[in-house]
Amino acid sequence: MxxxxxxxxxxxxxxxxxxxxxxxxxxxxxxxxxxxxxxxxxxxxxxxxxxxxxxxxxxxxxxxxxxxxxxxxxxxxxxxxxxxxxxxxxxxxxxxxxxxxxxxxxxxxSNTVIYSILNFLISLFQNEDEIRKERQKDGIEKARLKGNYKKVGGKKPRLSIDQFFNKPKNSFCLEELKKGNSIRKSAINSDISAAQALKVKKFAEASGRL
Structure with missing residues (x-):
């Protein structure tokens, strides 16, 4: 066999x-x-x-x-x-x-009776899965209403220039740049990466803040 x-x-x-x-x-x-x-x-x-x-x-x-x-x-x-x-x-x-x-x-x-049993069991599995998904959706909705839900994955919404500079570290970095400090020193003093400090400089120049 x-x-x-x-x-x-x-x-x-x-x-x-x-x-x-x-x-x-x-x-x-x-x-x-x-x-x-x-x-x-x-x-x-x-x-x-x-x-x-x-x-x-x-x-x-x-x-x-x-x-x-x-x-x-x-x-x-x-x-x-x-x-x-x-x-x-x-x-x-x-x-x-x-x-x-x-x-x-x-x-x-062929076991003809088995197909009716299979239909029942498969429907049961799918119903359980649908119930689980509904409970998950309900849980997400409750968490969202409480402000505790954060979506995983996907693109983050773009910030406006004002929102970007309202962030404390970005704002502090801008002040450091205005003092004439280098991008590297401004990044260290602001506790952000050099790449982020460079972004602050470019956005500041483009918006007339620097």
């Missing part, structure tokens, strides 16, 4: 973990371990090792594919069901250990 054990990890320190690894059990069963390092939200068919798995299924080189759980196959309900049906139609038994699901019966016929 040829078995494929698949896993998905968000990250790993093992640089070779995404390379297929074959082992043979004492009874002769072959187990191919495949791991993708990617986001669990990435559709299964867009993952690095999907092509290898698909080709093996097409060539009837795989009897069973074992997933740790349903969410390792992705988040999109339609994509998951299509992938499961695709493998099932090729005679592969798709197993999910956590949910104790097998798409084939003992006589290797």
């Amino acid at each position: 040829k078995i494929l054990k698949y896993n998905q990890l968000d990250q790993s320190s093992d640089l070779n973990i995404n390379k297929p690894r074959l082992s043979v059990l004492p009874n002769g069963d072959q187990i191919l371990n495949i791991t993708d390092i990617c986001s669990k939200t990435l559709p299964f068919k867009k993952r690095e090792n999907y092509k290898i798995i698909s080709q093996m299924v097409e060539k009837n080189q795989m009897d069973i594919i074992i997933f740790p759980s349903l969410n390792k196959l992705g988040y999109n309900k339609l994509d998951i069901l299509k992938t499961i049906k695709e493998f099932d139609d090729k005679g592969v038994n798709v197993c999910f250990k956590k949910e104790n699901i097998n798409t084939k019966n003992d006589d290797k016929s």
